[in-house]
Amino acid sequence: MTSSSYGAGDASYRAAGGAGGIERLVHRFYEYMETLPEARALRAMHAADLSEVRDKLAVFLVAWLGGPNEYRSRFGSISIPGFHARFAIDEAERDAWLVCMARAVDEQPWAEAFKRYFMQVIAVPAERVRVASVMRRAGG
Numbered sequence: 001m002t003s004s005s006y007g008a009g010d011a012s013y014r015a016a017g018g019a020g021g022i023e024r025l026v027h028r029f030y031e032y033m034e035t036l037p038e039a040r041a042l043r044a045m046h047a048a049d050l051s052e053v054r055d056k057l058a059v060f061l062v063a064w065l066g067g068p069n070e071y072r073s074r075f076g077s078i079s080i081p082g083f084h085a086r087f088a089i090d091e092a093e094r095d096a097w098l099v100c101m102a103r104a105v106d107e108q109p110w111a112e113a114f115k116r117y118f119m120q121v122i123a124v125p126a127e128r129v130r131v132a133s134v135m136r137r138a139g140g
């Protein structure tokens with residue numbers, strides 16, 4: 001599959017191995033957040049118990065990648081930038097988040113083209129989160 005077709009319908013959801021594949025990714029993502037030294041400050045922004053955010057991020061990504069949308073019915077509606085504006089997120093925190101994600105993605109049994117595609121597209125909301133956080137602190 002060419003990288004441009006991953007955006008169509010549920011192609012990304014299927015390329016990620018469906019809900020099970022996305023849950024495995026998110027599980028490893030938070031394991032990296034708990035263990036990588038460069039993620040220490042990022043980890044400290046999160047609750048002691050990661051089980052709720054683990055569940056939420058997986059359900060969010062299932063819908064975001066074109067799979068079944070259960071986020072709203074289970075957790076209510078969310079604006080990803082709006083939610084994160086309450087945290088102090090600068091380049092360092094954004095990059096630590098993306099490093100954890102890149103390490104987790106690398107381990108998945110996914111097509112190399114999909115791994116590259118996923119890291120490109122997930123960087124977009126990560127940057128929006130940073131901008132929303134900066135604007136909130138600037139009083140915007």
Ligand code: HEM
Nearest residue numbers: 045046047053056057060080087089093094097125126129
């Ligand atoms: C850019 C760097 C990011 C940082 C530093 C960050 C940090 C956080 C923090 C501190 C929480 C709260 C967790 C808790 O209360 O235990 C959270 C929750 C969450 N994050 Fe992020 N995040 C980032 C990017 C993203 C991105 C790109 C997405 C989605 C594509 C995302 C999806 C979520 C979701 C769905 C939740 C749960 C929201 C809720 O509790 O209602 N995050 N994040």
